[in-house]
Amino acid sequence: MGNFDDFKTRLKIAKSNLKKIDDDSSKEASFLGSAFKLGTELVAAVAVGTIIGFILDSWLGTTPWLIVIFFFVGAAAGMLNVIRTAKRMQK
Amino acid sequence: MATNPMHQFNVYRIGPEVKIAGIDISFTNSSLFMLLSAGAICIFLLLGTREKKLIPGKIQLVAEMFYNFIAKMISDTAGSKAKPYFPFIFSLFMFVLFCNMIGMFPYSFTVTSHIIVTLIMAMFIFVAVTIIGFIKHGFKYLKIFVPSGVPALLLPLITVIEIISYLSRPVSLSVRLFANMMAGHTMLKVFGGFVISLGLLGGWLPLSFSVALTGLEILVAFLQAYVFAILTCIYLNDALNLHH
Numbered sequence: 001m002g003n004f005d006d007f008k009t010r011l012k013i014a015k016s017n018l019k020k021i022d023d024d025s026s027k028e029a030s031f032l033g034s035a036f037k038l039g040t041e042l043v044a045a046v047a048v049g050t051i052i053g054f055i056l057d058s059w060l061g062t063t064p065w066l067i068v069i070f071f072f073v074g075a076a077a078g079m080l081n082v083i084r085t086a087k088r089m090q091k
Numbered sequence: 092m093a094t095n096p097m098h099q100f101n102v103y104r105i106g107p108e109v110k111i112a113g114i115d116i117s118f119t120n121s122s123l124f125m126l127l128s129a130g131a132i133c134i135f136l137l138l139g140t141r142e143k144k145l146i147p148g149k150i151q152l153v154a155e156m157f158y159n160f161i162a163k164m165i166s167d168t169a170g171s172k173a174k175p176y177f178p179f180i181f182s183l184f185m186f187v188l189f190c191n192m193i194g195m196f197p198y199s200f201t202v203t204s205h206i207i208v209t210l211i212m213a214m215f216i217f218v219a220v221t222i223i224g225f226i227k228h229g230f231k232y233l234k235i236f237v238p239s240g241v242p243a244l245l246l247p248l249i250t251v252i253e254i255i256s257y258l259s260r261p262v263s264l265s266v267r268l269f270a271n272m273m274a275g276h277t278m279l280k281v282f283g284g285f286v287i288s289l290g291l292l293g294g295w296l297p298l299s300f301s302v303a304l305t306g307l308e309i310l311v312a313f314l315q316a317y318v319f320a321i322l323t324c325i326y327l328n329d330a331l332n333l334h335h
Binding site for chain 1: 251318
């Protein structure tokens with residue numbers, strides 16, 4: 001019959017080790033995840049802005065002005081997205 | 092013989108053609124692999140929870156790891172208010188993960204390499220999050236488009252930028268998953284083609300690339316499922332805890 005106290009301490013050590021590993025690996029995964037995220041954030045907003053500009057242009061008949069304006073607004077929105085993601089990463 | 096690297100993405104019909112009101116809803120290879128991944132998830136989780144032992148067996152251990160992983164991710168990113176949405180996010184993560192992983196088998200079909208599949212999932216999340224936001228906060232939810240502390244002169248411009256940023260969520264969510272899966276699988280196929288065309292003499296280099304890429308693709312398959320789930324959590328967090 002093994003010593004019960006001995007088992008308890010061993011369990012405690014194992015648990016604390018496990019927690020450490022758990023924290024490390026989840027942190028690493030979230031860094032990699034954020035890295036994959038950043039690129040598309042920028043592109044998607046530019047695409048959405050341009051599409052909105054295109055639709056408004058063909059609707060209001062103001063070609064090509066709104067598509068130009070919304071392209072830049074979309075680029076601004078993309079940068080906003082990237083900045084927000086980067087801020088969230090630093091937390 | 093299919094040497095075209097895009098051939099693997101072909102969707103074809105299995106069985107009879109079914110049309111309802113002019114819309115083709117026949118069973119395709121895409122549907123087959125969706126069913127396969129859903130079935131694999133069910134079998135895996137049923138086996139994992141069949142014997143609830145204090146000291147878990149292998150399958151139970153993995154199932155519990157997935158559970159803990161997602162539960163921790165939700166509480167970290169969206170707080171305790173997001174607990175009721177655990178089943179949805181868990182199923183979403185498992186579905187994307189299994190679709191990606193089953194796509195790694197040779198001769199299989201990667202469901203998530205089609206933008207229509209990922210876009211529908213992303214649109215569903217986008218609409219659901221918006222509805223949840225309006226239910227929880229009413230018209231106050233519109234405040235997320237109007238950040239505080241902005242000069243009145245700039246406010247219209249900032250609001251338009253915020254709206255575009257909000258609308259770009261489903262696009263970036265779906266394009267990221269689809270593009271990563273499609274690019275990876277195309278690349279694998281291209282290097283595989285090089286191995287054949289360079290033959291016994293020069294084929295070893297692309298073969299080694301292929302092996303390395305397969306490892307990378309398995310990482311990407313997991314990461315993309317993770318990113319998809321964590322972004323859903325972040326969007327949910329914005330809708331549940333209104334602060335800007």
